[in-house]
Amino acid sequence: MSNINRRHFLTLAGSTLAATALGFPMLSFGASKHVVIVGGGIGGATAAKYIRMADASIEVTIIEPNKTYYTCFLSNEVLGGGRDIKSIQFGYDGLKKRGINVIHDLVTAIEPDTRKVKISSGKTIRYDACIVSPGVSFNWDAIEGYDAKVAEKLPHAWKAGAQTALLHDQIRAMPDGGKVIIVAPPNPFRCPPGPYERASQIAWYLKNNKPKSKIIILDNKAKFSKMGLFTAGWERHYGYNTNNSMIEWISGSGGGKVTRIDAKNMTAVADVDFEGDVINVIPPQKAGKIAFVADLVDKKGWCPVNQGTFESTRHKDIYVVGDASVASPLPKSGYAASSEAKVCAAAIVAKFNGKDAPVPSYVNTCYSILTPDDAISVAMVYRMGDKGKIIKVEGSGGLTPTDATDVMRKREVTYAHSWFKNITHDTFG
Amino acid sequence: MKYKMLTRLFMLLVSSLISTVTFAATPSATMLANSCAGCHGTNGSSVGPASPTIAGISVDYFIETMDAYKKDERPSTIMTRIARGYTDEEIKLMAEFFAKQPFVRQPQTFDTRLAKKGKKIHKKYCEKCHEDGGTSSEDDAGILAGQWEPYVRFSMEDFTSGTRTMEKKMKKKMKSLQKDHGDAGVDALIHYYSSFE
Numbered sequence: 001m002s003n004i005n006r007r008h009f010l011t012l013a014g015s016t017l018a019a020t021a022l023g024f025p026m027l028s029f030g031a032s033k034h035v036v037i038v039g040g041g042i043g044g045a046t047a048a049k050y051i052r053m054a055d056a057s058i059e060v061t062i063i064e065p066n067k068t069y070y071t072c073f074l075s076n077e078v079l080g081g082g083r084d085i086k087s088i089q090f091g092y093d094g095l096k097k098r099g100i101n102v103i104h105d106l107v108t109a110i111e112p113d114t115r116k117v118k119i120s121s122g123k124t125i126r127y128d129a130c131i132v133s134p135g136v137s138f139n140w141d142a143i144e145g146y147d148a149k150v151a152e153k154l155p156h157a158w159k160a161g162a163q164t165a166l167l168h169d170q171i172r173a174m175p176d177g178g179k180v181i182i183v184a185p186p187n188p189f190r191c192p193p194g195p196y197e198r199a200s201q202i203a204w205y206l207k208n209n210k211p212k213s214k215i216i217i218l219d220n221k222a223k224f225s226k227m228g229l230f231t232a233g234w235e236r237h238y239g240y241n242t243n244n245s246m247i248e249w250i251s252g253s254g255g256g257k258v259t260r261i262d263a264k265n266m267t268a269v270a271d272v273d274f275e276g277d278v279i280n281v282i283p284p285q286k287a288g289k290i291a292f293v294a295d296l297v298d299k300k301g302w303c304p305v306n307q308g309t310f311e312s313t314r315h316k317d318i319y320v321v322g323d324a325s326v327a328s329p330l331p332k333s334g335y336a337a338s339s340e341a342k343v344c345a346a347a348i349v350a351k352f353n354g355k356d357a358p359v360p361s362y363v364n365t366c367y368s369i370l371t372p373d374d375a376i377s378v379a380m381v382y383r384m385g386d387k388g389k390i391i392k393v394e395g396s397g398g399l400t401p402t403d404a405t406d407v408m409r410k411r412e413v414t415y416a417h418s419w420f421k422n423i424t425h426d427t428f429g
Numbered sequence: 430m431k432y433k434m435l436t437r438l439f440m441l442l443v444s445s446l447i448s449t450v451t452f453a454a455t456p457s458a459t460m461l462a463n464s465c466a467g468c469h470g471t472n473g474s475s476v477g478p479a480s481p482t483i484a485g486i487s488v489d490y491f492i493e494t495m496d497a498y499k500k501d502e503r504p505s506t507i508m509t510r511i512a513r514g515y516t517d518e519e520i521k522l523m524a525e526f527f528a529k530q531p532f533v534r535q536p537q538t539f540d541t542r543l544a545k546k547g548k549k550i551h552k553k554y555c556e557k558c559h560e561d562g563g564t565s566s567e568d569d570a571g572i573l574a575g576q577w578e579p580y581v582r583f584s585m586e587d588f589t590s591g592t593r594t595m596e597k598k599m600k601k602k603m604k605s606l607q608k609d610h611g612d613a614g615v616d617a618l619i620h621y622y623s624s625f626e
Contacts, residue, residue, distance in 0.1 A: 050463065053471075335467050342463045361456040363464040363514075365507060379507045381464075381514020383456075396514030400506070411479075412506050414579050415468075418479040423467040425476045 033058045033352045036117050036127035038107045038290055040064030040092060042071070042334045043133030043322030045427045046341035048100045054349040061101040063119060067091065069428075070160035072191060073334045074369075074420050079157075079168050080201030081208075082372055088160060094429045110294035112315040129348045131310075132296060132303070133322045133341070134288025135159070136190045136332070139301075142284040143183075146261040154263055154279045157198075158190065170278045171202060176210035178277035181268050183258045184219040188302070189285045190323045190332045192225035193378070197368040198280070200230070203238045203246050204371050213246070218270055220252040225331075226368060226376055229399055233370040287324035294318070302326045307390045309347035309357045310340055319344050329392055330382060336364045338423060360384050367416035375412035376400040458522040461515070465523070473526075474533035479579040482572075485532030490569040491524035492517075504592045528566075534575035539623040547621025550614050554606045558598065563622055575625035585615050 035051055037044045040062045048060045069090045077083035092102045103125075109118040110132070116124045138156065140147040146154070157167040171180065180202055184195040199215050206213040224230070234240030234247050250256035255271035261281060268274045268281070286292075286301030296303045296312050303320040305312055307327060310319045321344050322337035330336040339362045347357040362382040369375045380397030382390050400412065462473070465483065469475050473484035483491070497503035498512035515523070551563060555573075559565065563573030573581065587593035588603060589612075595603060606614050 054459075338467050339464055343460070346460060346463075358460055359454050359456040361460050361464055361519075363467070363511070365468060365511070377507050379510045381511060393514040397510050404506075408504075408506055411583060414479040415506055418475065418477060418577075418579075419468050421476050421478065422470050422480060426466045426471045429471070429476070 033128040034126060035060045035129045035131060035348060036125055037062045037131045037133065038110070038117065039133040039135065039288065039322075040066075040102065041069060041133055041135050041322060041337070042423075042427050043135075043337040043341045044131060045069075045092075045095060046338045047131050047133065047321060047345045048095055049098060049427065050342050050345035051349055052098050052100060054345065055353065056099065058349065058352060059101070060099075061103060061125065062092070062095065063103045063105055063107050063117065063125070064092070065104060065106045067104055068161075070164065071334065071420075071424060072158070072160045072194070073423075074416075075157070075160035075164045076194065076198045076201040077369060078164055079171060079198060080204045080369075082201075082204075082369075085161075085165055085168075088164075090424055090428045092428070107290050108293070110290070110315075110318060112294075112318055115317060127317070128352070129317050129319065131319045131321060131341075131344060131348075132291060132294065132312075132324070133320070133337070134290045134324050136285040136323045137288050137292075138283040139286055140283065143258060143281065144260040145263060146281050146283060150261065150263050151281070154261065154281055156282050157280060158194075158282050158285075167278070167280055171205060174210065174213065174277045177212040178210065179213065179275065180206075180215045180278045181274055181276035181280065182215065182217045183261075183268055183279070183281040184217055184221065184224070185282045185284050186220050188328070188332060189282070192331055192333075193230070193366065193368045195219075195282055196224055196226070196230045197370070199247050199249075200233065200238075200368070200370040203234070206246060207238065211246075215247045216274060216276070217247065217249045218256040218258050218268055218274060219249060220257040222251050222253060226378060226399060228402065229376040230368070230370075232402065233374060233376065237371050237374065285323075287320075291320065291324050296320055296324075298326070307388060308343070308360050308384050310344035311347070319348065327390060329380075330362060330390055331364055331366070333364055333366050334423060335366060335419075336362070338427060339363050362390060365419060367412060367419055369413055369416055373410045373413060374406070375409060375416045377412055377416070455516070455518055455522070458526040461519055461523050462526040470533075472530045474530070475577060477535055477537070477577050479577055479583075481577055481580040482532055482534075482575075483527050484530035485566055486527060486572055487566045487569045488521070488524040488528045490566065490571060491527060492520055493569070495520045495524075502594070504587050532572055532575065534626050536626045537575075537578055537623040539578075539620045541624075543617045543620035544624040545621075546614075547617035547619070547624075550606065550610060550618050551621055554602045555618070557602075562625075564625070573622045576622055578619060578623045581619050581622055585619065589615065 037048050048062050051060050071088045078085050105119040108120050115127050118124050155163045155167040157163040199217055238246040258268045258270045260269040287297050287303050291297050291303050298304050303324045304326045305320050310321050312318045312320055321340040323332040343360040365379045367375050367377045378399050381393040383393050385391035468480045469483045475482045495512045498508045501509050559570045559573050566572050
């Protein structure tokens with residue numbers, strides 16, 4: 001025991017010495033603390049900004065391969081035709097202006113013992129704390145016949161950008177009377193209401209442009225997020241539960257469990273074959289790749305963390321925020337990622353200043369837009385429970401009331417757009 | 430000997446870190462306020478187009494508003510659901526935090542002619558409580574000048590339709606405003622508030 005402690009102590013002391021002697025290979029940091037952030041999505045970028053806001057003496061470096069980030073949230077509105085894809089695109093100039101270093105490269109390894117991050121150019125970067133915000137990756141072997149290569153033709157569009165544009169193009173090129181198949185993923189996955197908002201948005205486009213067309217959602221679940229509100233919305237706008245419904249949802253037990261994709265014949269194979277003109281497969285998910293490389297995942301493929309600080313329970317001084325972390329009951333949403341990043345940032349700043357981790361508080365707010373005049377939402381406030389686990393604050397939160405008026409649901413659209421502008425500005429601005 | 434002491438020190442440090450990570454207390458004002466920023470903007474100044482800026486408003490107005498949401502006495506989309514997540518103490522902390530932040534305005538589109546008309550209307554019916562052209566939060570008045578237009582419009586709709594209650598003084602003024610200028614007067618007022626940058 002004391003041997004391990006001694007070694008650990010010496011490693012810590014040694015690495016501090018090494019850091020002082022060698023400095024940072026690309027930028028000089030002097031004696032200040034250095035936080036390296038792996039991944040510049042909502043979680044990573046928000047953490048960077050909020051660390052700098054709380055303590056400008058801390059050096060922050062984001063390592064992110066892409067120069068532009070496309071938000072997943074509101075990418076469905078691009079499919080519905082109500083939003084230009086450029087409006088969901090964000091760069092890193094705002095963060096650079098805050099003195100945050102941004103390196104566009106890929107992290108290939110994280111070494112917890114020496115507290116170093118390796119990037120593909122061969123350089124190594126030292127950290128005092130490393131925040132990993134890798135988002136999700138796909139289980140490509142879960143559905144036979146569907147992998148990264150096939151996704152270039154049958155898009156998942158679950159990471160926004162080129163995939164969103166591809167799916168949008170395919171829906172626009174589809175004939176009137178065609179069929180769109182959406183294969184929804186099993187839990188847990190990024191953006192739980194997302195597949196159903198997507199169906200709503202595509203339905204909006206089809207209703208106005210190709211009204212004879214249909215959407216079939218093949219789901220392996222028995223129920224889904226905001227289900228009652230979605231189906232009521234589909235009844236209001238898309239003839240749901242009538243013979244002429246534009247949207248059909250097939251549950252797992254109802255024959256919606258897809259086992260194979262036959263891309264050549266444009267068929268999703270469940271209990272029976274479903275042919276489609278457009279097939280959108282949202283594959284089962286796990287933490288982003290670097291989380292696996294850095295040994296941050298549990299058996300289920302997600303990253304266990306101290307839910308009060310988001311420090312990995314597997315490796316010291318490495319923190320995991322956003323979709324990749326195990327933070328349930330917080331959902332895997334953009335707002336949750338932002339909220340987690342702020343809690344994590346505050347914990348790291350406190351630690352560097354010799355203070356205890358602050359008492360956390362978390363919020364999630366999530367809108368789904370059904371038509372340009374009709375949106376629904378879910379919101380919740382969370383706090384730390386007795387057992388070190390995040391819990392919902394009793395009596396708080398919940399869904400848009402089922403008896404909400406048309407006027408109020410129209411306001412929710414306006415507030416959804418406001419949510420988008422503010423969260424992206426709060427992240428990248 | 431030295432090494433033993435170092436080990437002990439290190440152990441002490443580790444155990445103190447572990448033992449202090451308990452979460453029974455109230456979060457700090459900053460911790461609470463930061464979680465509002467996703468909708469209301471960093472430090473409470475919204476970049477639009479609808480969620481209101483909550484920076485710079487008075488402590489009492491903030492508390493009163495959150496209380497009204499909690500009790501479902503004020504119409505809202507999600508704020509009723511959010512407000513119920515906080516204790517009175519937490520709401521007070523947030524109120525104090527946002528009261529200290531500057532109300533940062535963004536340019537909005539407005540009709541110059543209507544804004545001019547609205548300015549006169551404001552002076553006659555509103556200025557007494559919403560001082561300095563609606564820029565002031567004195568006497569717990571909501572800041573109107575430069576507030577986001579859709580939010581102001583929704584609020585006016587709720588006041589005039591009766592789903593949101595007005596204080597006696599405001600009710601009286603609103604009645605005479607409506608009588609003298611009708612809905613067009615309210616519209617002009619909204620344009621005036623949107624004209625602030």
